Amino acid sequence: MSNKTLNHTDTETLRGETLRGYVFPRFLRFLIWLPVLLFLLSFFFYPLSKILALTFDPATLLNPNNLRNTQHVVGFTFYQAALSTLLTFALGIPSAVFFAKFDFPGKPLLRALTAVPFMLPTVVVASSFNALFGNHGLLSSLIPNPSSLLPTFILHPSPFILILIAHVFYNATIVIRVVGNALSRLDPKLEAAARTLGADSFRVWKNVTLPLLRPSLLAAALLVFLFDFTSFGVILLLGGSSFATLEVEIYIRALKLPNLSLAAMLSVVQLIFTLIFSILYTRIIKQTTTQTAPRFSIARRPKTLREKIFVSTVYCLLFIFFLLPLLSLPIRSFTRLEADRGQRGEVQYGFTTDYYEELFINRRGSLFYVPPIRAAFNSLGYAVITVVLSLALGYPTAYALAKPTRLEKFLDPLIMLPLGASAVMLGLGFILSFGRALASPFFVPIAHTLVALPFVIRTLQPALASIPERLRQAASTLGASPFRVWQTVDLPILSRATLSAATFAFTVSLGEFGATLLLTRPEYPTIPIAIQRFLSQPGGLNFGQAMAMATLLMILTTLSILAIEKLRLNQDGEF
């Protein structure tokens, strides 16, 4: 938003604000904000206040058990996040160099492949790793154990290692994109200048390349750390409740071993850390914008033998690392694996559609009172409500934000605040605030809307701001009524952004796991909840059904992602 438009609207405040050509008195402008403010007050700020009140109750704060527990959990959360970040960089940095510096066949495809996990729901990623490495997974079932083919730590990685690998799988794309972009934006002239001034390759790297990349490296590290720090689904599904990170412990203390005051305290601790990381991140991001972009891509074919070895090694590594888990999931969902109890290592396997068929049958003694496929319908229903709710709330807000006055500048950060709270924390807030009322299934889509709303607003707002007022004025001088103006000018321009925002809300709702796990009723499972329940039960059939469900979710999400990508007009995907 340029200064000029700001001044323009400021002077108009005196006469009442114009919006879409009509004159809005000040109180009407506030009316636009009323629905979204009421929504946030009741479902975000009120629950937040409950959490804060419980946390800062002296009984909670002074409880030595709570403090000891918090300390322990915070320690482990930092430990696993730091380790995951380190490993993510170990894979991400060579990959970033690989994508930024070199051209090779299939580059766009491989780059897209590395970005897929980031957009998949956590339950799908966790299921994929289970399909490959789990007790009923492809590796351990197909390859006899102990095996001369593969060492045990690959065949049977410990849950902790599995969590770390899944984090790398999830977040490597952040490093590849953030650091890779910075690398390819690095002016090759600077390196040449440094070399002609007498710097050897080490000095060039130390005095020129590294300082220029530092903001991007820090930004990527913080972002990856933040995602690993607040990771929930992956840790719970791959590690079980024995790996108590902040998120997992909040869930456990909210539902399994209820200690609501400890849960509240932990979520405040988590919120504080998240806010600190976010502020640091925004500061660093400001430094990265000053760099100039070269006019053409610096990527080229590998020339020397060393470059060729590097490129082909990273190529194969990335291909295997990213494709194998993603492929294992659908393959495992169609594979019958029945180990003969008596003879170790003897496994019969073949093609089957049993797991899918089983989803439609309501068995006595099954995990649900309904056929499992009902979870899919529940998910779709929740997703539709989420789309409608977040668009209904997001539209007027985005309209107001597209032409910001002092009121909007004050309210904008409030709208984005829910981003700082984790889904599990939202769930906890609901439990503390609404208690018994949670029997109603409507709280789940409300939680989903809270998660999706900031993204929906941020998708609609630039599209709305991009419509020049002159177009609307031109239409009305040509005789169009206000409705016709909206129909012929605003709507066509907005339809892309609206569809994109809607698809986004839909995808978020489909894959949402943390809040749903805390809020859902047993008789209204969603797909992610069904997958979690199947995975937590013994037996090959349950495992198979989890795989089948996860495959369905993967397909649905992938379709949605493709739709969003198609709808997004050359907008650069910044995180």
Place this chain on the structure above:
Amino acid sequence: MLELRNIFKTYENKPLLRGVSFSVAKGETVCLLGASGSGKSTLLRMVAGLEFPESGLVLFDGLDLAQTAPHLRDFGLVFQDYGLFPHLNIFDNIAFGLKIRNVPASEIHLRVAALLGQVNLNGFEKRSVNDLSGGEQQRVALARALAPQPRLLMFDEPLGALDRSLKDDLLNQLRDILHKTKIPAIYVTHDVDEAFAIADRILLLHDGEIIRDDAPEDVWANPNSVHAARMLGVGNVVEGVVVSANKVKTDFGTFALTCKHKHTKNENIPLLIQQPPSPFRRGDGGEVEEEIQLKVEDVLFKRDQFQVKAGGGLVIHMKDAPRVGQIICVKVRVECLA
């Protein structure tokens, strides 16, 4: 001092340089003039050691540089878009090469201050690169390249991004500095005025070959080829048909042919048509002055004279403006460029 011998290089499977040889003597500024994409910058990068010829030699003081890494060559390079380090301030940019060479801090301060004085940027030490104008940035880049007292300076279209008046100003400063320091220099540009303003010798690069290597006044006086005449914008290049042993016919009349080439009848040859008082023209008696009649099609005011476009596309210059449509008589010199 610097010598290039028979340099060959292909770019995307097309020959870019096809046997380029030239040398630069001590204290000499050589200007490499050529169209964009002609391989001028590639030649510079080869001298700097940032790229390598497919065949041919780069020698300095008779030593082959093929095995010498760029950072050990001691050659300064100045880029068109400056290439200043955005993360360092002006002082640290200029001091970069000195710090690499472990020059004591006290001496670095003296040297940087002296260099800033030389490029008229006194007191700019603490400024950030982003706060400077284009001209100021280029002067910092020059100071940075001069700081380690290189054995050779290279300029890759250094003034390309600057406007006219700033260019003249900087060219003067640059010539001063090059004369004082006696550092041999290669100056790459596609701007003819710039080349003539700074060069002790001019090299014309065309189609991967050096088609001319001479003092500026000689190159201007005797372009000797169609490409050279076109590149320099000397006079008008027109086609003529040989009608007899020493006569050539053009759209503007038939002229006497005085060159030493052997032309056959009906052969098409390129001719250079110039107006006589050409400043460098020495009376070597090769060419003949003739008078032709032209119809004025357009008149343009150019500083101290009028540029007249005449029928057939001929461009001449006159002190007084003729009217459009008027028939005028002009004396011209016609020279064979074959």
